[in-house]
Amino acid sequence: MKVEVETLDPLRRRMRIAIPGERVQEEVERAYRTLQKSVQIPGFRRGRVPRPVLRARYGESVRSEVLEDLVVKALNEAIEERQLEVVGEIELNPDLEEMQLPEDGSDLEFVADLEVRPEIPLPELSELQVDKTPVDVPEEEVDRFLERLREAYAELVDPEEPRPAQEGDVVFTDWKLFREDREEPITQQENYAVELGTGQVLEEIERTLLGAQVGETREAQITYPEDYPNPELAGKTARMLLTVKRIAEKRLPELDDEFAKTLNYESLQALRAAQWNRLVEARKRQKREQQRQDLLNQLIERADFPVPESLVQRQARYLAALELRRREESGQSVQEVDFQALVESHREQAERSIREEWILEEIARRERIEVSDAEVRAVVVAEARGRGEDPDQLEDRLRQEGRWESYRQALRDARVVELLIERAAQRPTIVTP
Numbered sequence: 168m169k170v171e172v173e174t175l176d177p178l179r180r181r182m183r184i185a186i187p188g189e190r191v192q193e194e195v196e197r198a199y200r201t202l203q204k205s206v207q208i209p210g211f212r213r214g215r216v217p218r219p220v221l222r223a224r225y226g227e228s229v230r231s232e233v234l235e236d237l238v239v240k241a242l243n244e245a246i247e248e249r250q251l252e253v254v255g256e257i258e259l260n261p262d263l264e265e266m267q268l269p270e271d272g273s274d275l276e277f278v279a280d281l282e283v284r285p286e287i288p289l290p291e292l293s294e295l296q297v298d299k300t301p302v303d304v305p306e307e308e309v310d311r312f313l314e315r316l317r318e319a320y321a322e323l324v325d326p327e328e329p330r331p332a333q334e335g336d337v338v339f340t341d342w343k344l345f346r347e348d349r350e351e352p353i354t355q356q357e358n359y360a361v362e363l364g365t366g367q368v369l370e371e372i373e374r375t376l377l378g379a380q381v382g383e384t385r386e387a388q389i390t391y392p393e394d395y396p397n398p399e400l401a402g403k404t405a406r407m408l409l410t411v412k413r414i415a416e417k418r419l420p421e422l423d424d425e426f427a428k429t430l431n432y433e434s435l436q437a438l439r440a441a442q443w444n445r446l447v448e449a450r451k452r453q454k455r456e457q458q459r460q461d462l463l464n465q466l467i468e469r470a471d472f473p474v475p476e477s478l479v480q481r482q483a484r485y486l487a488a489l490e491l492r493r494r495e496e497s498g499q500s501v502q503e504v505d506f507q508a509l510v511e512s513h514r515e516q517a518e519r520s521i522r523e524e525w526i527l528e529e530i531a532r533r534e535r536i537e538v539s540d541a542e543v544r545a546v547v548v549a550e551a552r553g554r555g556e557d558p559d560q561l562e563d564r565l566r567q568e569g570r571w572e573s574y575r576q577a578l579r580d581a582r583v584v585e586l587l588i589e590r591a592a593q594r595p596t597i598v599t600p
Contacts, residue, residue: 255282
């Protein structure tokens with residue numbers, strides 16, 4: 168097979184392919200022999216139908232089958248031989264519908280225009296800079312967490328004497344919400360708990376409940392902002408009737424060894440140490456993500472290469488579809504969404520994600536960073552145990568859904584980032600007087 172490759176630009180290649188006539192005739196003969204064994208035509212015994220009759224009845228389907236088989240195989244062989252990585256559509260000239268099988272034994276010739284991954288120029292990794300200072304968690308942050316823990320385990324008790332609701336109380340209410348243009352409530356809830364002073368509800372509601380007594384019903388006038396998530400209320404005025412059912416005070420547990428033991432720790436010191444370690448690990452993950460983004464920003468800025476428009480569009484449509492699905496799952500209406508405008512809004516994110524992926528893959532290729540099946544399985548086993556699933560069943564499902572390789576890619580990318588951090592220089596710290 169003859170193959171000539173012409174570079175049209177950094178993203179496009181033109182391949183001129185000539186499939187030998189002998190190979191073409193062999194495929195045609197094979198197709199007719201297979202057909203002759205399977206078809207049954209009145210007046211002829213199975214396997215004895217003359218070739219002219221077969222050609223007259225099935226010639227077009229044989230042409231289509233043989234061409235598709237020959238062209239696809241030839242393209243794959245040529246792409247592999249020339250080590251091209253196709254990332255976009257392949258345009259055939261002539262296309263398969265117009266292509267004809269040569270009947271005189273001559274070669275089958277066609278042209279294929281391909282979109283390929285461009286060369287990825289990378290800077291010296293030692294030229295990158297990143298903050299490598301170790302993370303730390305001050306004791307004050309642990310103290311704040313322990314206070315939140317006390318709040319979470321607080322006991323709700325009634326005041327010793329009946330009194331109006333005040334800041335810090337937890338008020339239990341039955342409420343009904345009426346839109347200004349409707350007599351019936353559009354929604355309602357019973358025994359709804361509101362902690363006053365925390366900002367967990369709209370300011371109008373909290374202001375209405377302050378000073379209320381048990382058994383008292385009050386009305387709150389609420390104006391919802393235009394961007395309120397619920398379209399039925401966005402930009403509308405509504406009134407809420409709130410009936411106070413209970414007023415409770417929060418009684419916090421003492422921060423001591425006994426409290427720690429209720430959380431399965433031997434002592435308060437052990438609880439503090441465990442939380443400090445958790446906060447440090449969380450801070451490490453946060454810093455690692457910051458380092459990753461910082462290094463990728465530098466690489467994207469320095470690695471100048473084009474990205475096929477067709478690939479950007481495909482990725483943008485995928486991201487837009489994901490956003491639509493998230494909106495639907497959160498209960499938002501998507502009927503009036505301009506999908507094309509949504510796709511356009513994801514263009515920048517789509518192009519960046521492609522650049523990131525290609526840069527990380529190129530570094531992995533140059534540095535020979537690979538992830539084995541055993542390493543992927545170790546992660547899957549740990550995940551399965553954490554979910555209480557059977558590891559073999561999870562692996563089978565991941566493979567069937569085509570997500571096994573995404574686990575491999577995530578592990579590979581993590582190793583590439585580790586390498587980048589190791590090779591990069593420490594970013595100078597600016598000390599202000």
